[in-house]
Amino acid sequence: MSVTTDNVVSEQWVKPILGLLTSVPDQTDSVYAEIIAELGPVDFQTDWIPFESTTYYQEEMGAKLQRQFISFSNLIDPSQLADIKCVTNRLEKHFSQNNKRTFNLDPGYLTSAKLVLATTKNFAHRIYLHSGIFAEITLTYRGRGFHALEWTYPDYRTPVYLKIFEKIRQKYLNQLSQIPSLDSANHNYSNRRLNLTENTRKYAIGLMSGTSADGVDAALVSIKGNGKSTQAELICSVCYPYPLELRQRIFNLFQTEQSHVDELCQVNFLVGQIFAEAATRVVEIANFDLKNIDFIGSHGQTIYHLPPTEIGTPSTLQIGESAVIANQTNRPVVSDFRVADIALGGHGAPVVPYVDFLIHHQDEKSVALQNIGGISNVTFIPKNARPEDIIAFDSGPGNMIIDATIEIVTNGQKMYDEDGVMAAQGQVNKGLLDILSKHPYLKLPPPKSTGRESFGWAFAQKTVENAKKLGVSDCDLLATVTFFTTQTIVNHYQDHIPFVIDEIRVSGGGAHNRTLMKNLSTLAEATFESVSVIVDEQSDAKEAIAFAILANETLVGHCTNLPNVTGSIRPTILGKITPVPHKIL
Secondary structure, X not given: OOOOOOOOOOOOOEEEEEEEEEOOHHHOHHHHHHHHHHHOOEEEEOOOEEOOOOOOOHHHHOOOOEEEEEEEOOOEOHHHHHHHHHXXXXXXXXXXXXXXXXXXXXXXXXXXXXXXXXXXXXOOOOEEEEOOEEEEEEEEEEOOEEEEOOOOOOHHHOHHHHHHHHHHHHHHHHHHHOOOOHHHOOOOHHHHHHOOOOOOEEEEEEEEEOOOOOEEEEEEEEEEOOHHXXXXXXXXXXXXXXXXXXXHHHHHHHOOOOOOHHHHHHHHHHHHHHHHHHHHHHHHHOOOOHHHOOEEEEEEEEEEEXXXXXXXXXXXXXXOOHHHHHHHHOOOEEEOOOHHHHHOOOOOOOOOHHHHHHHHOOOOOOEEEEEEOOEEEEEEEOOOOOHHHOEEEEEEEOHHHHHHHHHHXXXXXXXXXXXXXXXXXXXXXXXXXXXXXXXXXXXXXXXOOOOHHHHOHHHHHXXXXXXXXXXXXXXXXXXXXXXXXXXXXXXXXXXXXXXXOOEEEEEOHHHHOHHHHHHHHHHHHHHOOOOEEEEOOOHHHHHHHHHHHHHHHHHOOOOOOOHHXXXXXXXXXXXXXXXXXOOOO
16 A cells, blocks of 8 residues: 655654543543643644444443544654553543543544554554554545545544544644744643643652661652642652661661761662662552653752751761662652752751641641651641741651660660550650750750751660669660650740640651650640641651652752751752753653
């Protein structure tokens, strides 16, 4: 069969189209909103057309099916077709009910010479793209119209469909004539996804490993907008554990007397590999395609933190080489969020309060967002708050002292007190609690931050030694350090938050410790009138989500440190950008 192509022009940019099939055409607003968020504005839309060419879809989608075609004003690179099909596959699954599709979405593109559709089914006449997606030339343009091929679907052969595609083709040709140079056309799908100033939806991965260093929290996040218009939705999260040998090497680096420069150099790259694996794992669990991820925000693993209140040059070090993450995922990475604030005289911590304000500020009530990781930190947002009204600081130890203590007393048999069971079996020892409460950090005013340097292994060893001198049992010791964590939290509220607290919302690993949570509720309710203590719905992923959002803000050039929180002399953009190593279309 010979095919002639009259008036064929360059196919560097092509026009995306979509066919939507459903039995509920009056319920398409939500799916169209998602589609437009992905592909941009629609410039052509047909009426609903009865679908009568086959009964194939009726068992799954119901009778009286109808189809509608739309085309998009943003031209795309044809190699993006598989990416678009991955998006529509995800949307089909998202809007399905009882494992049955409500909408069938058929994306494709149109050129002056042909109509190409994307499919997941493989036949001899189809060409493989990637991610299980194939391309089929469904119609060719010859003479003065589109013509079917031997494999063309019956409905696509009908005069109604052919006239629709001829109208879209003419719109496409008119569009091309208005572009001075195809090389300068910036309306394509790929460029749109990198234009983060637009109010389009992006997909990002946030990566975080806290001071407990038990693994990497990875969060796949959908983000729309930026700044005060930010809308973020968690799609999937996972905790990807460190291999035990690597975790021990990280802990050795925490001890200045055991760490060496060559070991630091190696572990930096090894941690980067684990972060990349965590990013890959979360998209696999979500049945997502890594190529659809716009960027990654990586906090890294803190090894040492010296805020301005410590002796020596203020500095901080987070490892987990961003170039390793970028090369293994082929996604751009934003990392090293803390150093810019320290360079301006700040503590470099906490940096999450900016995100807390974007997501959680309310007009009706004041909220304390209490994260209990290795270190405990709080963001207090008064009702009707402005960014400069936020109060945030590290209150002291979180799980760090509890984890280290149980590891010492069990000779490494336990790494943490699961559910707070061991602490629940003991009683708080007042003498030991008094010693702990004399730590000088607890008397410092905000802005302030702390870390393993103050409340790490050495502090835990000294606490265990003091417990032995006082004859304190292991269970009583765990009960005391657990109570100490919650007491420092509530005491800091009393000393540094001169507002009514309506709600305490807890996140981090400490939210899983029942004894700790019971202590916190009891102390808070005894101290503050009508306060409620709840666990954040996204407790485990909260900080990973935050670094995805912070990366988004970095890429649009927004300052995200809060000088009233960190003590820096002025606002600044946080993070360093590692670009995608090479572009894969």
